[in-house]
Every structure is written in structure tokens, then in C-alpha cells.
Amino acid sequence: MTPDLPSNQTLLNQLEQIAQGIGATFAPFCEVVVHDLLDPKHSILSIHNNLSGRQVGSPTTELGLARIADPDYPQVIANYANRFADGRRAKSTSVGIKDEQGRYVAALCMNVDLNLFGQMQSMLAQFCQMDNVEIKETLDPANAETIREHIDKFSASRSKAPQALKPEDRRALLAELKQAGYLEVRKAFSTIAQHLGVSRATLYNDVKS
Template sequence: MKKKSNKQVLEMLRNMAEGLGQTFAPFCEVVVHDLSNPKNAIYAIENSLSGREVGQSVTELGLARIQDPEFPAVIANYANTFPDGRKVKSTSIGVKDDSGEYVAALCLNVDLTLFQSFQAAISQFTKIDEKEVHEHIEAGGNHSDRIHARIDDFAAARATTSRSLKPADRKQLVQELKKAGLLEVRRGAEIAAAHMGVSRATVYSDAK
């Protein structure tokens, strides 16, 4: 009876692994371990980034759970590596039977390689040489920054973006910009219109 119960648990975890694997493909490997069968523990695997296959043996973490029912049920976001050296962020979730013993585990292994490449590329792209040069590309200088900041703060307070404001909200914002004198500065209406993705005519109409 216990064996049948374990089978049901494993099948449920297999379905979960399939769903998670499809959702987070191709960055995340999802593995179901049958801890009642350590030598052939891998019951199911989605997106096999590690190169492992169904029927392979349990990991050190799985052995620790088998040996100690008090082992933590959830270990999240711990550092790991694939056999070829790629860095991985792993999460392991243990599942117990009615007697309190670990019988299965669901493990997620996220390949960090691509994300680290993105991070490095973004860091390189946004790197600025610390030279004593001061220039504002857009006419209006600090006025442009002030107008952008005022619009962005207004939009953020409404959980939206500057280009997704509802007409009524945009009109209220334009009225506030006008009251603050930001539409009277050089190219103020043009700067505001460009940041909100509307025409200058729309800004002038909202300002009335």
C-alpha cells in the first residue's frame, strides 16, 4: 500500500516537473527523485541541462534526506554546478510519506550562464568613463530631467508607465506640470509630449 502511495506522489511530482520545465525552459532543469530507490533515483527529468537521465542515482542531498527525516524540507537558491562547470542556482524540495520519512524530492536547477552573460553585457554597456566633461545632449538640460522625473513619479504612483497613462490621468498630470511652470520652460511641452508618447497638440489641449 505504501509503495502505491509513493507511486502516486511521484506521478504528481512528474506532472509538476513537466509544467515547471515548460514554463522555465530552456534555463531550468527540473528533476524528480525517488528516494526509496537511491541507486535509480531519477524518476523524471525535464530540460536535462546536466546531461543526466532517468534511472541515474541519487545526489548527496538526496542521501542526506534518506538518512535524516529531520533534514530541511526546503533548501532554496543554493550554489551548485553542472558537470561541465556551469554555475547553477538550485532549489530542492523534499516530500515525506505518512510515516514522516522522505520518499521523493523535486529539484530545480537554473543555469546562470546566460543571465551572467546578460549582466556582464549590461555592465559593459552602461559603463561610463569618469572624465571631467559635462554636457546635456537635449536642449533644456535640467528642465528635461525635472519634467521626466515629474511624469515618471506621477505614473509610478498609479502603477503604470508614462506612455500608458489614462487620458484623465494624463490631463491631471499636464495640469500639474503647467502649475509647476514646467510647460513654460523652453521646449517644455515638447519634452513632456515626447516622454508620454503623445503630440504637442495633445499636451496643449490637456493644459487648457
């Protein structure tokens, strides 16, 4: 049966729009490639955030050939180890696209450069490294973190974010904090208001209600 060329072209055009969106979202870390598997010797139709050095018109990969040869080959292969031509490590995901007859006609492939993330991880590890000096100091003398943790637990028990608490919820929270003695802590109302995303005046009204 002759492939439905207009239908396949429409599919490829839509796939290209998806590739552009993914490429723009994950630039510059992720290479996004659209393959036309009906033309395996020149399968690459587009390549966004080119990390592999390939060009439009380059041939398909071994995975593409496997799909062409076997319609039952897995349609989605996610997060498999890969390498660019220069040896850089990559994490790849490949999605095969079938036509109405169940034949592979295209593929959308994403290749993430792990070396970039490795460098970022090393820099973050170095930045977060601390000398082993036995000094005890707290930058939270007002127990603000303890208050925030109490607010978070209270909010979670109601399946809400702290900023989404309604006035009746805030009144119940303030009653708990008062009973625990937290309202007597210096700058407690400032800490609570900031974490809830309301003004101190609003909290004072809640306490009076």
C-alpha cells in the same frame, strides 16, 4: 507500513507536470529534475534542460539520501552553491515531497548554470563600458526626463502607474506641470502623452476641462 503506491504514483505524475512547466519557463538556464526517493539507486524519473549530464535512472544525490534517512530534514533548501561534474558553478534549490505519513517520497530539484549568467554579465559590462573622455552632452534638450520623473512621482503618490491615471488625475498632473513651467517646454505634450499612454488630443481636452 507498505507505501501507498497508487497515491505516490499520482503525486509523482503531478510533480512531473510541475517540472515540465518550470523547465519550459526557465530553459535553457535551469535544469529541473524529478527524483523518486523510494528508489534511491535509480531515483531520477525525468530531467529537463539537462545541464549535469545525468540520465533517467541515475541514483539520487547526497541530499536525497539525507532526506530518506531523516524525515525531519529540511523540506526546502533554496539557492545553495553547487557544481556540475565538469566544474561549472551552479545555484541549486531542492524541494522534498512527503506522503501522508510524513515520509520523503520524492524531490524536485532545480540547478541553474551560473557560468551562463557570468558570461552574459561580462558581455553586458563590456558593452556598457565607456571611455573616460571629458565631454558634456545631453540627448534630452527638452528636459523630457525631468518631465517623466515628475509624472512618475505624481503617479506613485496615488499608488498608480502613469498609464492608469484617470482623467481627473491627469488634470491635476497637468496643473502641476503647468505651474512648474513644464508645459512651456518644447514638445512637452508629446513627452507627457507618450509617458501616460494617451494621445495629445486627449491631453488638450484635459487641459480645457
